[in-house]
Amino acid sequence: MDTGDTAWVLISAVLVLFMTPGLALFYGGMVRAKSVLNMMMMSFGAIALIGVLWVLYGYSMAFGDDIGGGLLGDPFEFFGLDGLMGTAGLDGGFAAEELVFTVPSMAFVAFQGMFAILTVALISGAIADRARFGPWMVFAGVWATIVYFPVAHWVFAFDGAESETGGWIANDLLAVDFAGGTAVHINAGAAGLALALVLGKRRGFGRDPMRPHNLPLVMIGSGILFFGWFGFNAGSALAANGQAAEVAVTTLAATAAAVLGWLVTEKIRDGHATSLGAASGVVAGLVAITPACSAVSPLGAILLGVVAGVLCALAVGLKYRLGYDDSLDVVGVHLVGGLWGTLAVGLFGTASATAGIDGLFYGGGLDQLGKQAVGALVVLVYSFVVTFVIGFVISKVMRFRITEEEEVAGIDTMVHAETGYDLDSLGGGSGPTLREQARAEARNIEGSRA
Structure with a gap:
C-alpha cells in the first residue's frame, strides 16, 4: 500500500461525489422555477439509492470475478463488501489487507461508487419537468443493476486488479476508456434518449418558451463539475504519479478549448455568446476528454476540445429537428460528446502519452479507431434498448409521467x-x-x- 496514492484516491472520491450536487445545481438552474426542486431531488435520490446498492451488490457485479464471457462480475463475491475489510498493523498504523494496485480495496470501492451515482443522476436531465419521483427512484435502482453495473464491468474491470478475470472491453477488445466515456457518458446519453422517448414531450415543447430560470445556478453548477472532474479523470490513475498530472493538464486544455468552441459557434450562429453556452461548453469539453485524457497530447487535447464544443453546440438543436424532447440536452452533450471523445482516441492518440497507443493521425492506422467504435456502439445499443424496456414497463405499472x-x-x-x-x-x-x-x-x- 502506498499512502500517497491512497490519499489521492480518497480525495478524488470526494471530488467525484461533489460533482453530483454540482450537477443538481447545473440541472436545477436550467429548468423552470416550478420544477427546480424535483430536478435536484433526482440527483440527491441517486446518491441515496445507488450508494446503498453499490455496497450491497453493485461493486461485486462490476469488479467481482467474471462469470459470463466478460459480461458480468459475480454479484455474491463481494456482497456487502464481504472480504474487503481488515487491516494489519504496520508501525503502529493500519495497512489494508486487500489492495487494488497500491491502494486499499475500500478506497477503490468508494471512488468507483461515486461514478455509479453520477452516471444515474446524469440521465435525469433528459426527463426534466415531467417525471414522478417514486417511479424515478425505481428506475434508478433497476437501471443501475441491469445496465450500469454490467457495463462498468465491461469497461473498468481489468484482469488481476481486484479479481482474476474482468470485462471484455477492458481485456479482450482493448478499447481505451480511461475514465468513463463509454461506461458513463455514452451509457447515460443513450439511456436519456430512450427515457425521453418513453415519457414523451413536455406540454408546449417547441411552442412555449422553456428558458432556464436561474443562470447563476447553472454557472455555479458547471464550475463545481469542472472542479470535481479533476478527481474524476486524474483520480482514475489510481496513483499520485505522472499519469495523474498528465491527465490533469489534458483535462484542463480540452475543457478550456471546448468553451471557446461553443462560444464561437454561438456567436456565428446567433450573434451573441451566452453564459449558458459557456457553462454547457465546460461540460461538453469535460465529457469529450474523459475517455481520451491519458491517450492524447496537450495539443491533441486542445483540438479535441474545440471540436467537442462545436459539435455539441450544434447537436443540442437536433431534438427540435428530430422531434424528441431531451429537456436538458443529455443527448446533445453526453452522448455526442462521449462518442466524439471515445472515437478521438483512435484519431489523436499518441504513444508519447501514458496510454501508449498511436491513433490514425499518428501512424497507428485504423485498428484502434475500430476498437473504439465497437466499444462505443455496443454500449450505446445495449443501454438504449434495455433502458427503453425498463422505462416502458415502469410507465405501464407505476405511471412514470406526471399528469x-x-x-x-x-x-x-x-x-x-x-x-x-x-x-x-x-x-x-x-x-x-x-x-x-x-x-x-x-x-x-x-x-x-x-
Missing part, C-alpha cells in the same frame, strides 16, 4: 408539496395549501385555453 394538470401547475408543488421560491410565505397568515393553489392555477389555465 397534465400536475405539469401545468408545477411538479414541485404537486409531487413534493414544496416550492423553490415560496415568497408568499413571507406574508404570514393562513390560506390555501400549495397543492390547492397549484390545482386552482391549473384549472384556470386550462379554462382560459379552452
Whole structure:
C-alpha cells in the first residue's frame, strides 16, 4: 500500500461525489422555477439509492470475478463488501489487507461508487419537468443493476486488479476508456434518449418558451463539475504519479478549448455568446476528454476540445429537428460528446502519452479507431434498448409521467408539496395549501385555453 496514492484516491472520491450536487445545481438552474426542486431531488435520490446498492451488490457485479464471457462480475463475491475489510498493523498504523494496485480495496470501492451515482443522476436531465419521483427512484435502482453495473464491468474491470478475470472491453477488445466515456457518458446519453422517448414531450415543447430560470445556478453548477472532474479523470490513475498530472493538464486544455468552441459557434450562429453556452461548453469539453485524457497530447487535447464544443453546440438543436424532447440536452452533450471523445482516441492518440497507443493521425492506422467504435456502439445499443424496456414497463405499472394538470401547475408543488421560491410565505397568515393553489392555477389555465 502506498499512502500517497491512497490519499489521492480518497480525495478524488470526494471530488467525484461533489460533482453530483454540482450537477443538481447545473440541472436545477436550467429548468423552470416550478420544477427546480424535483430536478435536484433526482440527483440527491441517486446518491441515496445507488450508494446503498453499490455496497450491497453493485461493486461485486462490476469488479467481482467474471462469470459470463466478460459480461458480468459475480454479484455474491463481494456482497456487502464481504472480504474487503481488515487491516494489519504496520508501525503502529493500519495497512489494508486487500489492495487494488497500491491502494486499499475500500478506497477503490468508494471512488468507483461515486461514478455509479453520477452516471444515474446524469440521465435525469433528459426527463426534466415531467417525471414522478417514486417511479424515478425505481428506475434508478433497476437501471443501475441491469445496465450500469454490467457495463462498468465491461469497461473498468481489468484482469488481476481486484479479481482474476474482468470485462471484455477492458481485456479482450482493448478499447481505451480511461475514465468513463463509454461506461458513463455514452451509457447515460443513450439511456436519456430512450427515457425521453418513453415519457414523451413536455406540454408546449417547441411552442412555449422553456428558458432556464436561474443562470447563476447553472454557472455555479458547471464550475463545481469542472472542479470535481479533476478527481474524476486524474483520480482514475489510481496513483499520485505522472499519469495523474498528465491527465490533469489534458483535462484542463480540452475543457478550456471546448468553451471557446461553443462560444464561437454561438456567436456565428446567433450573434451573441451566452453564459449558458459557456457553462454547457465546460461540460461538453469535460465529457469529450474523459475517455481520451491519458491517450492524447496537450495539443491533441486542445483540438479535441474545440471540436467537442462545436459539435455539441450544434447537436443540442437536433431534438427540435428530430422531434424528441431531451429537456436538458443529455443527448446533445453526453452522448455526442462521449462518442466524439471515445472515437478521438483512435484519431489523436499518441504513444508519447501514458496510454501508449498511436491513433490514425499518428501512424497507428485504423485498428484502434475500430476498437473504439465497437466499444462505443455496443454500449450505446445495449443501454438504449434495455433502458427503453425498463422505462416502458415502469410507465405501464407505476405511471412514470406526471399528469397534465400536475405539469401545468408545477411538479414541485404537486409531487413534493414544496416550492423553490415560496415568497408568499413571507406574508404570514393562513390560506390555501400549495397543492390547492397549484390545482386552482391549473384549472384556470386550462379554462382560459379552452
